Amino acid sequence: MSKLRRTMLFIPGNDPGKLQSAGIYRSDCLVFDLEDSVSVNEKDAARILVRNAIMYIEYPSEIGVRINGLDTSYGRDDLATILPAKPAFIRLPKAEKVDDIQELDRIISAAERKYQFQSGTIKIVLTIETAKGILSAYHLAVASPRVIGIGMGAEDLVADLKGSRTREGNELLFAKSQILYAARAAGVQAIDNVFSDVNDEEGFREDTNWGRILGYDGKSVIHPNHIPIVHEIYAPSEKEIDLAKNVLAAYQEAVQNKSGVIALNGKMIDGPVVTRAERVMQYARALGMIREEYSYEKCCG
Numbered sequence: 001m002s003k004l005r006r007t008m009l010f011i012p013g014n015d016p017g018k019l020q021s022a023g024i025y026r027s028d029c030l031v032f033d034l035e036d037s038v039s040v041n042e043k044d045a046a047r048i049l050v051r052n053a054i055m056y057i058e059y060p061s062e063i064g065v066r067i068n069g070l071d072t073s074y075g076r077d078d079l080a081t082i083l084p085a086k087p088a089f090i091r092l093p094k095a096e097k098v099d100d101i102q103e104l105d106r107i108i109s110a111a112e113r114k115y116q117f118q119s120g121t122i123k124i125v126l127t128i129e130t131a132k133g134i135l136s137a138y139h140l141a142v143a144s145p146r147v148i149g150i151g152m153g154a155e156d157l158v159a160d161l162k163g164s165r166t167r168e169g170n171e172l173l174f175a176k177s178q179i180l181y182a183a184r185a186a187g188v189q190a191i192d193n194v195f196s197d198v199n200d201e202e203g204f205r206e207d208t209n210w211g212r213i214l215g216y217d218g219k220s221v222i223h224p225n226h227i228p229i230v231h232e233i234y235a236p237s238e239k240e241i242d243l244a245k246n247v248l249a250a251y252q253e254a255v256q257n258k259s260g261v262i263a264l265n266g267k268m269i270d271g272p273v274v275t276r277a278e279r280v281m282q283y284a285r286a287l288g289m290i291r292e293e294y295s296y297e298k299c300c301g
């Protein structure tokens with residue numbers, strides 16, 4: 001199973017207080033931001049602050065840095081300052097060209113050689129947030145083997161689309177699906193978008209639920225209050241775990257008895273149902289919710 005990346009908490013790179021305490025919120029990933037939350041006259045100071053935070057603070061989370069785009073006058077300086085600190089990943093905003101991702105890969109490779117980091121250590125997460133980027137999402141996701149995840153930047157995307165951002169998010173329907181399809185086809189993780197109203201817990205829950213049901217692996221968040229909610233929603237419920245156990249047990253019995261199609265409580269159990277049940281169990285095991293191992297033979301390819 002892939003590494004858990006249920007939450008990616010953004011922290012403005014110009015805020016020493018938030019950088020210092022970010023580890024206490026138990027987000028799976030922290031993303032120190034050098035892009036849109038940092039004003040142009042603070043870019044230089046922020047990248048040094050972020051580099052020092054990575055080097056001198058021990059965080060329990062995986063650390064990423066959102067750099068400025070390589071087509072801006074800050075992106076390359078961000079990388080030159082940040083890469084020696086060996087972040088786990090670079091988050092590239094407004095990704096829309098395969099060439100930019102390959103260029104980022106080359107810059108990271110050169111830094112890994114220079115600082116004698118193991119080759120391939122530093123990964124890439126893409127934020128896709130323009131119409132052009134959304135339409136090329138799969139090609140961007142496979143542009144470098146360093147890409148481990150892709151996410152959608154809802155705020156920038158809606159601006160690019162000349163639409164309006166709503167609580168329900170229907171304006172994101174196509175992009176939300178496209179990102180997920182691209183991620184699955186490319187074999188990388190799908191990271192759901194930020195929900196910007198930190199006072200609307202109900203809206204945040206609905207938005208998070210939507211992403212989880214679609215199949216997302218996790219969500220970008222901007223406030224610590226969002227972290228336990230995402231972790232709760234992404235965790236399989238007791239009911240889901242019980243159902244998965246029953247499906248796998250019924251399936252195992254059918255395999256042993258060499259019976260054909262089987263049913264559980266009136267519902268047919270076939271390959272995809274078993275696959276989903278397996279995934280629930282893997283996830284529950286990764287979260288420490290269950291310990292027992294299930295072993296059964298898979299018959300359907």
Ligand SMILES: CC(=O)SCCNC(=O)CCNC(=O)[C@H](O)C(C)(C)COP(=O)(O)OP(=O)(O)OC[C@H]1O[C@@H](n2cnc3c(N)ncnc32)[C@H](O)[C@@H]1OP(=O)(O)O
Nearest residue numbers: 009010011012018019021022033036037155194222223224
């Ligand atoms: C569209 C995009 O590009 S999104 C990505 C870029 N945006 C960002 O990075 C913004 C990230 N979020 C934030 O900066 C903040 O949550 C804000 C500005 C929205 C609100 O901040 P505050 O007014 O401080 O929120 P609030 O008072 O509720 O914070 C409660 C506590 O959580 C801390 N906190 C809030 N947000 C964060 C965060 N993102 N990271 C770490 N700590 C945080 C605060 O420092 C405060 O700590 P304290 O009680 O020890 O002082």
Ligand SMILES: O=C([O-])CC(=O)C(=O)O
Nearest residue numbers: 127153154155156194220
């Ligand atoms: O990167 C993200 O997840 C958020 C972002 O930039 C946006 O919504 O524009």
Ligand SMILES: [Mg+2]
Nearest residue numbers: 129153155156
């Ligand atoms: Mg953005």
